[in-house]
Amino acid sequence: MKIIRISYPTNSSTDYPATSLAIGYFDGVHRGHQVVIQNAIKQAKTLGILSSVMTFDPHPKSVLGSREHTSFITPLPDKLQIFEKMGVDLVYVVSFNRDFSQVSPIDFVERLLVSLQIKYITVGFDFSFGFRGLGKAHDLKLLAKSRFQVQVITSVNSQVEKISSTNIRNALQMGNIEKANYYLGRRYSIQGLFHSEHNHFFVTPPSIMPALGEYLVEVKIHDQWVYGTLYINHEDKKLPFSLYLIDPPTSLPECLEIQFICLASNDVSQLGENPVVKKSI
Known part of the structure; x- marks a missing residue:
């Protein structure tokens, strides 16, 4: 598994491979996250391209001042090991800082996702992106403009609550x-x-x-x-x-x-x- 650390905006001169991408912070890489990532892997095999995951470091909430996110279910090294065991080909670790937190949903797509040559994106039903999380999963579908496909995975639940x-x-x-x-x-x-x-x-x-x-x-x-x-x-x-x-x-x-x-x-x-x-x- 290859790990690529990137910062916004991406280097336009870099030639990124076409991939099927799962996006999320994925703390815990729990059963719900696994369904998202497994779908990205499945679509990569169907399309004959690499499977990939995009995660963020550090946690967005820790950058924005939340004291609740100073410890994690799966610190980044553990998370990367789990991705590799699942069969992911490539992981993008995006540097999350205050400048990146100000990026609009449109620029998140146009200046990050499009530049990475993404062909298929899988996200969870509660996925959000861009400034203050204003972009939602349905917005990602609209912003794709036929340049990539988007699949939204529904909630994975136990008998009593959402697995989160x-x-x-x-x-x-x-x-x-x-x-x-x-x-x-x-x-x-x-x-x-x-x-x-x-x-x-x-x-x-x-x-x-x-x-x-x-x-x-x-x-x-x-x-x-x-x-x-x-x-x-x-x-x-x-x-x-x-x-x-x-x-x-x-x-x-x-x-x-x-x-x-x-x-x-x-x-x-x-x-x-x-x-x-x-x-x-």
């Missing part, structure tokens, strides 16, 4: 790992540095950490997965995360990937006293 990044974020913050994992279509995972002497785990990317509690997890160590327990205590400002493993190998990498299985306990007073995993490192 917001609802996954809320589930994680409530410790509802099973719900978050179902909406994601995979286990929620984080990466971080591990200091085995005191079992301390330090989250490195700006990942969302679940609610306070004791979690059953699986940890990737070299090429194997090992069960363990991760204790999260946001009230401990110095060392909020502690990790314990079952039968850990003799050597451990400094950086670990942790996948969440379920919440074992959210009783603050009992954290660490009766761990699911009794053998520490």
